[in-house]
Amino acid sequence: MSSPSRAPARTRRRPSKLALDPALARRARQLARRVGRPVVDMARSHTTVSVERAVLRLAGVAGADPDGIPWVNRLLDAVVADVGLDHGVALPVFDALRRDGAEATPAELTLLAQKAAAGSVRFDVPAGRAAAAAGRAARRLAKAGITRIDRRRAERDRLVKRIGDPPQRPWIYLIVATGDIYEDIPQAQAAAREGADVIAVIRSTGQSLLDFVPEGPTREGFAGTYATQENFRLMRAALDGTSKELGRYIRLTNYASGLCMPEIATLAGLERLDMMLNDSMYGILFRDINPIRTFVDQRFSRQIHARAGIVINTGEDNYLTTADAVDEAHTVTVSQLLNEYFAKEAGLQDWQLGLGHAFEINPDIPDSFRLELAHALLARELFPDAPLKWMPPTKHMTGDVFRGNLLDGFFNLVGTLTGQGILLVGMMTEAVVTPWLSDRDIALQNVRYVLGAAGNLHEDFHPAPGGFIQRRADQVLGEAVQLLEQIASDRDPATGSKVPLLNAIADGTFGIMKRPATGGKGLDGVVIQASDYYNPAAEILEAGA
Amino acid sequence: MSNIVRPYGDTTGDGMAQLSFTLPVSHDKRAEGAALQLAGKMGMDPAMVVHAKPMGPSHTFFVVYGRVKHLVELDRVKVVERDYPLLSAKEVNTLVKRRLRRKLSVVGACIGTDAHTVGIDAILNVKGFAGEKGLEYYRELRVLNLGAQVTVPDLVERARAEKADAVLVSQVVTQRDAHLHNVREMSAAFREAFPAARRPLLVAGGPRFDEHAAAELGVDRIFARGATPGEVASYLAHALLTESSSERTPA
Numbered sequence: 052m053s054s055p056s057r058a059p060a061r062t063r064r065r066p067s068k069l070a071l072d073p074a075l076a077r078r079a080r081q082l083a084r085r086v087g088r089p090v091v092d093m094a095r096s097h098t099t100v101s102v103e104r105a106v107l108r109l110a111g112v113a114g115a116d117p118d119g120i121p122w123v124n125r126l127l128d129a130v131v132a133d134v135g136l137d138h139g140v141a142l143p144v145f146d147a148l149r150r151d152g153a154e155a156t157p158a159e160l161t162l163l164a165q166k167a168a169a170g171s172v173r174f175d176v177p178a179g180r181a182a183a184a185a186g187r188a189a190r191r192l193a194k195a196g197i198t199r200i201d202r203r204r205a206e207r208d209r210l211v212k213r214i215g216d217p218p219q220r221p222w223i224y225l226i227v228a229t230g231d232i233y234e235d236i237p238q239a240q241a242a243a244r245e246g247a248d249v250i251a252v253i254r255s256t257g258q259s260l261l262d263f264v265p266e267g268p269t270r271e272g273f274a275g276t277y278a279t280q281e282n283f284r285l286m287r288a289a290l291d292g293t294s295k296e297l298g299r300y301i302r303l304t305n306y307a308s309g310l311c312m313p314e315i316a317t318l319a320g321l322e323r324l325d326m327m328l329n330d331s332m333y334g335i336l337f338r339d340i341n342p343i344r345t346f347v348d349q350r351f352s353r354q355i356h357a358r359a360g361i362v363i364n365t366g367e368d369n370y371l372t373t374a375d376a377v378d379e380a381h382t383v384t385v386s387q388l389l390n391e392y393f394a395k396e397a398g399l400q401d402w403q404l405g406l407g408h409a410f411e412i413n414p415d416i417p418d419s420f421r422l423e424l425a426h427a428l429l430a431r432e433l434f435p436d437a438p439l440k441w442m443p444p445t446k447h448m449t450g451d452v453f454r455g456n457l458l459d460g461f462f463n464l465v466g467t468l469t470g471q472g473i474l475l476v477g478m479m480t481e482a483v484v485t486p487w488l489s490d491r492d493i494a495l496q497n498v499r500y501v502l503g504a505a506g507n508l509h510e511d512f513h514p515a516p517g518g519f520i521q522r523r524a525d526q527v528l529g530e531a532v533q534l535l536e537q538i539a540s541d542r543d544p545a546t547g548s549k550v551p552l553l554n555a556i557a558d559g560t561f562g563i564m565k566r567p568a569t570g571g572k573g574l575d576g577v578v579i580q581a582s583d584y585y586n587p588a589a590e591i592l593e594a595g596a
Numbered sequence: 597m598s599n600i601v602r603p604y605g606d607t608t609g610d611g612m613a614q615l616s617f618t619l620p621v622s623h624d625k626r627a628e629g630a631a632l633q634l635a636g637k638m639g640m641d642p643a644m645v646v647h648a649k650p651m652g653p654s655h656t657f658f659v660v661y662g663r664v665k666h667l668v669e670l671d672r673v674k675v676v677e678r679d680y681p682l683l684s685a686k687e688v689n690t691l692v693k694r695r696l697r698r699k700l701s702v703v704g705a706c707i708g709t710d711a712h713t714v715g716i717d718a719i720l721n722v723k724g725f726a727g728e729k730g731l732e733y734y735r736e737l738r739v740l741n742l743g744a745q746v747t748v749p750d751l752v753e754r755a756r757a758e759k760a761d762a763v764l765v766s767q768v769v770t771q772r773d774a775h776l777h778n779v780r781e782m783s784a785a786f787r788e789a790f791p792a793a794r795r796p797l798l799v800a801g802g803p804r805f806d807e808h809a810a811a812e813l814g815v816d817r818i819f820a821r822g823a824t825p826g827e828v829a830s831y832l833a834h835a836l837l838t839e840s841s842s843e844r845t846p847a
Contacts, residue, residue, distance in 0.1 A: 230771065241652060256769055257709030260745055273709050274769045337713075339743055372714065446714070450803075450821065485771075489618045489657040492649070 068514055069432050069524045075532060076433060082535035083388035089550040091396050094350040097343060098584065100262070100576035102351045103127055103140040105313040106588045108321075109196030110141075110189065111157020112164055115266040123314070124263045126164035133174035137581040141189035146177035148188070155188035157195075176583065186585055193587035197358065200320035204360040207300075207323055210291070214300045217248040219506070221441065221466055221474035223498060224304070228253035228485060230272035232282045236289045243293045243301045246495045249326060249473060251304035252286060254278050259309025259338050260572060264318065274485075278305050278315055283322035302326055304364070307352045308334055310344070310573045316352035320359030326405065326473075327356060330366035331393045332386065336561050337369055341571035342553055353397035354592040363399065364473070365390040368409035368442040370561070376411040376446075380426050381530035382561060383408050385538075387430060388531065389552075391437070398595070401436035405473055409442035410462040418519065420461055425523035427469040428514070433528070441466045443477025455479035456497060463501035468509050474498065534560075599671045603664060611663040613640065618657045623650035631658040639664045676807040680834030682826065685734050688833045692736035695837040702731055702832070703755050703796075704764040705742035708778035712768035713744045715802055719764065719825050728826045737829070748778075748785045755796055756789070762797040762832050770804045776813065783814030797835055799828070 104123040115121045130136075130143050144163065145155060151172070153159040166172050177185050217223070225247035227239045239250045255272030258265075268285060269277040276282060283305065290301045302325035307316040312329070319327050331349050334340035356363050367383040367390075374382065387406045394404055408430050412419045430439055443462045448455045459477035466474045476498055480490045514520035541554040550568075559565035605612025615635060621627045628645050635643035643662030651657050683691070692700045704716045718725035720732055720741045732739045740758055742751065755763050765782055767775035779800045786795055800810075801819035810818045817831060 244652070255709075257745060273774055274771050337744070487618065488651050488655055489616070492651050492657065 067432055068512070069428055069521050070516065071429075071432055071524065071528060075525075075528055079384075079388055079433075079528065079532050079535060080392075082532065082539055083385075083392040085539045086535060086552050087389055087392040087396065090346050090552050091350065091393070093343065093550055093553075094347045096580055097347045097577055098136065098139060098580055098586065099313075099344055099347050099573075099578075100127060100131070100136065101311050101313045101348055102586070102589075103136065104311075105317045105351060105355070106140055106193060106586055107144070107160070107164075108314055108317050109588050110160055110192035111196060112160050113157065114161060116165075116168060119266060121263050121266055122161055122164035122168070125168035126160075129164075129167035129170075129172065130174050134176050135578070136576075137578040137584060138176045139580070139584045139586050141193070141587050142177055142182055142185045142583070142585050143174040145185035145189040146181055147172050147174050149181070149184060155192055157192065160192070178583075182583070182585075186587070189585070190587040190590070194591055196317075196321075197588065197591050200317075200355070200359050203321065203323040204358075207325065207360060210294065211300045214294050215298060217299050219502060221471045222248040222302070223495070224249040224251060224440075224473050224475045225491065225495075226251045226253055226475070226486075228275045230255065230274070230276055231270040232268050232276055232285055233270065235276055236286060239286060240289060240293045242491065243290065243297060245492065246499065247301070247476075248299065249302045249304055250286075250290060251326075251328075251475075252276050252278075252282070254306045259306075259334065259340075262310045262573065262576065264311050264314050278318075280318045280322060283318055283324055287323055302362075304328070307356070307363075308366075309338065310340060310348075310576070312345075312348040313351040313355070316355040316359075316361075319361060320355050324361060326362045326364055327352075328366065329353065329356060329363040330369075330386075330407075331390050332556070332561065333366040333369060335556060335566050335571065337366075339566065339571050341574040341577065342556055342566055342568045344571070344573040344577045347577060349393065350397055351589065351592075353394055353399060354589070357394075357398035357400075357403065358592060358595060360403070362403045362405050362438065362473075363394060364405040364440045365407045367407040368411070368445075371409050371411035372446050376409075376413070377416070377422060380422075380527045381534055383426070384429065384433070384527060384531035385534050386561075387434065388535070391434065398592070401434075402438065404434065404437035405440040406430065406434055406437050407440045407442060410444050410458075410465060410477075411446050414444075414447055414458060420465070421519055422523060423461075423465050424469065424514075425520040426527060427465050427471065428520065429524040429527055431469045431471070432524075438472025439470075440473040440475065441471035442475045443481070445481050448477075448479075448481035448483075450483050452479040452483070455481060456493065459494065460497050460501055463498050464505055467502055467506050468512055470509060599669055601668045601670060602666075611665065612661065613664050615640070615660045615662075616658060617660075618651060618655050620655050622654050623648060623656040627656045628658075631656075631660060635660045635662055639666050641665060678827070680831050683830045683833055685729065685826070685829065688734055688829045689736040691833045691837050696736075699736055699738040700762070700832065700836065701738045701740075701758050701760045702762050702764060703740045703742065703751070703758050703760040704731075704766070705746035705751050705754075706744045706766050706768070707746050707748060707751060707782055708767070708774060709745060709769070713766070715768055716741060716743075716764065716766035719766070719801065719823070719828050725824055728824045730825045731829055733825075734829060737832075748782050751782065752785050752789045755786070760796040761836055762799060764799045764801065764828070767800065767802040767805070770802075775802055775804060776809075779813045779815060787814065797832065799831070801828075 104127050107123040112123050130140050134143050225242045227235050229235050253275035255275045255277045265277045265279050268281045294301045304326040307327040307329045334345045335342045367386045370382045444458050456479040476494050478486045478490050478494050538555040541551040553568045557567040602609050602611040603613045631645050640662035643660050646661050647659035649657045704720045721730045731737050798815040799817045800815045803821045805818045805820050807818050807820050
């Protein structure tokens, strides 16, 4: 499936500015593969409640009970109570439908969910011809769901072709977060008119730990708006109108993270969202979600994103807000390499990899700007065809809005000088208030000034051979390789896992957070697949990858 | 020394101040007049609109400079002065060793739905904040950082299991006053779960807290923007280990 709606990777390759050792870069990728492979094997042999609910959503189960619990949750819980999770949800559900004499349609499936919730359906694991028949029906409906995602992707391609991409790189990414979707919409439209190319609707704090996806339009959230299918639809429709008005296709971003990552990815595909935050380890390290749950959910959600033509944004900025941005610069590189491996394994292409990094070095240390340039260039040259998401200072924003505006200007300068693809606009009022109307205007004025005044400066910018910037980039890559080597050889007998990355996460290799594979939220929703496990959506996605 | 001061522009007593705001009116002469009217009502006289810029079709942003007529009476300023001595890590460790003869147990968390661990991490992580090492660095403190989105019942349970001497909670998100509700809920739960004499010291922190509100929120101390690990450690040592600590009356 080819796509004209490329994310803003560079159109032609610029000559190298860092003279990185290609052998060292190759070694880094080899190690990322060695570390990542056992995790993928583990993901392929497990399933989770959220992966199975995503299958039901693709098959067309929709809506929620009067208490707001989605029918996919009620149906899955009933299946698990009767036969467990390890056979997958597809065979027991479609077998029950067939025994009920009902046709395999989304409406009948939702009806079955309602009956199951009332306790009037018994689920079995079918065998032989009954299993084959149930499998065929399940595959047909899962395929219909994936076809809907394919159509939304084709629709995006058409709209981008007709309306057009932003005229400049990087694309300008702005955040909206009121908690009320009907307030978010005019704010998002205003932000687009003021110059935003990408609108991100921040989720309500705490949604990542809900084990269900809320339903319908929502009007209250905490520091953000709930991700629901209806909110996705409303915002996308509104931005389609604004895109036509402005003559550039405004992209919409949300968050496929937390306990419902596979379902939210699916809803994003169905409602033509364009970018999703989707990091391989963020939930483990920063939300204490069980590592196995995360990796299994991650893989399925990335397969959906690959299919839907969605650009993922990874979360490396988080490492730098909790650790020192100089001492721990190499952990960003390691995470980018792992994210790249996991993404490509799941079928994502280079243009879909918004690998993250951030401008978080303490501005009081000498040469902080040169260090930022070195780190940003390293990411650019290590991943030459990925769009890269460049994130603004937060940790050293003190409430001094004047200094903050200056820092954001330097952040913008690094962004344009190093060819970043997606620029998250920094606010001088970071850590003070949620952005005011005037804060956003001042921030965009800052971006416009820097892009206008120095947008082509990269043509003249050539770090001195063997100079500070080249040496620093080389050092960070070297430290990243060392850390990957350490992870690859992590055979901690205490954790007893054959997956070195799980051992490394349990040891606290990433920050001081120790996350054992036996702990964390959502562990009870993970099982090893039985020999007769069947997942029609995974089958179709694997074949398409 | 005079107790009366005024803002300082470039001359003592000139009273000059700067102000910026947005009015929901489209940008024209009337809008600038409206900005001057607001500045006047805020006590700026004379005021100058030095910058006015439309923010979309129906809002205008202003920067105003002017002289304020208000006087500041320094002898009537009220602040929470630091009422404990600032100790070095070594001094804190020595005090714990001498007075407690065991490690001092500290449990920290972000409670409620708040996922922002920046504050609690700055105080607890070895890495620390503002050039000061965090509490994990103190040899005589045993620190458990529960991280984000910890429920109040969990926090009470962990505090009990760890025999916590002090519980630190951080709150960053302030939408709908979530930080205040959460801290009240937390302090009420600890009061219910522990007899007054056995209750751990309760400390809340976050960038938007009012340091005066400790009693109102039911905690022993509030740390606001800019608090450093050294200040927190010094306060814990003072409140838990010095003579005056027996005077701590649960609010």
